[in-house]
Amino acid sequence: MPPKKKTKAAVVTATTTSTRSTRSRKQQDDASSVISVESVKTVNSTGSAKRKRAGSMSVTARSTKKAKESTETWWEEVAGCSDAEILDGEGFQKWIEDLGLDPSGMFMYLILYKCQAKTSMTITKEQFVRFMDSIGVKSNSQLLTVLSALLSDIRPATAPHPNPNFKPFYKWCFQHFKPEGQKGMPVDFAEIILQTLLDPTRYDPTWVSEEEPTKNEQFPHVDAFCEYITQSDPRPVHVINKDQFEQFYEFNLAVSWSAVEHSEDSAWPALIDSYVTWKREKYPA
Template sequence: VKMSLRSQTVEQQNLCHQFSEITQATPEVAASILRKCKWNIRQAIEVYWESADLCSPAVDSSAIEALFDKYKDPDDNAIGVDGLINFCNDLEIPPDDLRMLYFCYNLKAKSAVRWTNGEFVQGLARLGVDSIVKIRDSLKSMRAELTSPSKFKDFYAYAFDISRQDGQKVLDLQTAIQLWKMLLEGRFEHLDLWCEYLEKVYQKSITKDTWQLTLEFSQTVNEDFSNIDLDNSAWPVVIDEFVEYCRAKVPS
């Protein structure tokens, strides 16, 4: 491996350094994955986060079970609301922080307010963490991990599903706005206007289709909406009307 690292070009060494900075992977892992991806760093990062072949660090399973027992509901073999609050207090992270939603995502939890024994124990094992300190440290890499477009898209879809009220197919508008402000900050130039329009004009619940297409819209719309042709639009009505709302506020 050392020979292969020394034989890299300067450009390849720089790519390895960038890869390791983002993922915290070792230089050897960085070089191996980048080589497999023909030195395409964006593709390599996605492969790194998504590959099932990457083994998690060894964990102390008894320590994970002890953590679960510490926070679980005494009347249920699951961590409920009270346990979640205590867990967040120990992490020193507010319950409504985006990092906690991301933690749920990594647990593959089906509820944001109830974690089963299997979700918690298996989730921590996958993450390679077995203590509060290690969990807190693992969440520090959230922003770096979400630089992967496919991982962010998957997390974004998960946020909708886990935030719906039981039995509901749509998302309450205020919940959706709160999530968008966390998820799309720095990603959607018109985020403030979008939330303003939804609160003042739209005032309806958000469907899964609208949720998903909002992400696509945020990634493709020009700053001045010049690439949106309302006469031949394939966007849902809510987005078309949002564009009209914005154009009316700032006449060309």
């Protein structure tokens, strides 16, 4: 039986089907080609990104290592030897001299506080490196350029605008400088600490000690109070406790030199009340 002759419609249908099939295969091939190309691009892009990230991480790691080495090299210069793990009194003294600062100024107090030293008047290599890295300082010269700002940040100020950063520093100093295992600070040592911390002029890097110190205008009770606790006979106390130390700062903010703001009903420690009585007799306003 001869094959049926395709009608025009059948030919068109077959051709269309064939064309569609051909187009479909071509589209699939093209799609596969596109997918393949895109896949290669994606792989190449991913590989490139990974290489970039790896390179970036490598640079960062090298930079971190270099920065650490730089800070540690500076530590070796400050501490005086490559294997030193602490910097204590004598080391601080030499460092202060190398910086050209007055040893009676605020530098040592500042560094101990910023490094959060755990042992009295001693910082460790780890504490030093951590703090200096946090402020991006790698040498004595760089430290001197930011020293004024660091000191200003903790400088005391009286009402109506006391510095909120000073009080935590002031309270920290009592805990740091009092004898280990003791609740209070001997009055002779407390005198030095109070006259240093509550003297705003010492927070200037250019400050130098004078034979005749200037009057403390912002905290006028400091010198008189220190005279009272160290030179009275008998002394009112032999040690200053935490509450007396902290409240003395608050007292200076609230009570002027004339002490007119103070009354018997004031909730100050008994030591401060007795100081006011003594002061009114010896230094009447």
